[in-house]
Amino acid sequence: MKVIERITLNNEETKQAAGLNKRINKADNTYSNIYLSNKYNYFSDMPTFVLAYEGQKLIGLTMLYADDGPAEEVEVNIVVDTEFRRHHVASKMWKRAKHILLQYGYHKWEFPTEKVFLAKNPDFLANCNLTVVKEDSDYYMRTEKPLPLDKADRLNQILAVKLLTEKYVDQVAKAHSHAFGDEIATSTKYVKNALADKDTISFLLLTGNEVAGYCAVDHGDNEDYFFGLFIDKPFRGQGFGTFFIKKMIAILQKEGSRVFALNADVENKAAIHIYEKAGFKILSETLYLKSQESH
Secondary structure, eight states: OOOESSSSOOHHHHHHHHHHHHHHHHTTTOOOOOOOOTTTTTTTTTTOOEEEEEEEEEEEEEEOOOOOOOOSSSEEEEOOOOTTTTHHOOOOOOOOHHHHHHHTOOEEEEEEEEEEHHHHTTTTTHTTTEEEEEEEEEEEESSOOOOOOOTTTTGGGGEEEEEEOOOGGGHHHHHHHHHHTOHHHHHHHHHHHHHHHHHHEEEEEEEEEEEEEEEEEEEESSSEEEEEEEEEEGGGTTHHHHHHHHHHHHHHHTTTOOEEEEEETTHHHTHHHHHHHHEEEEEEEEEEEEEEEEO
């Protein structure tokens, strides 16, 4: 078995990684799609991927999602082909990945997995010396039959959904920082990177010339994935969120999109209610695992 590091993946590696992810989801009855870019990572030169090969076949993938500085936590995504599990593939990739993190000053990390995987593998946590972070979990939600926007909705008269332009980047970054508790520099980088990404569409919700909300949509092969979605605090509780997501879906449907997905914090009941009103259904729950060495 050969283990290699990559800052970014080339086209062939991206294709192999996507194929591996798809095979694993089918075998495990899971839904997670690992993000195959380092675009949002804090250090642009940090190796982001660790790949494990048996001959020419990709059998394992590790992705380090580190969108903030070394004081913050890194999300470590590790997947292994079902035919090669219990062959120490994950442990060898993690050894390499951990070395990378420590080189760049990171000492805190967590591992996402899906609840259904743990249910099918009851000994996994004990065998890997991992524990579930109880206060941190997400629902994966998706719809192929979104509920349409009511043309008579009064919000059509006061709100507009437009594509993000450079003109609004600073205003969006400020609101993003308030919504997610990030440093303004982190939010600015996040918004600018999404705007520059050819596979991402960035939407604005405007009331007059004031930014009321923002969302980026990653246009994938199998689904359009909504991320970074927020309604600015002064505009919450007025139906803006439901209007925004329904309007974005209507725009995307005109471009041929058919499947829409997102993740929602299990504790964010208001957001979940908004997504359900737009036709989204909960399909899976993502849990986050920690080891004692993360501190």
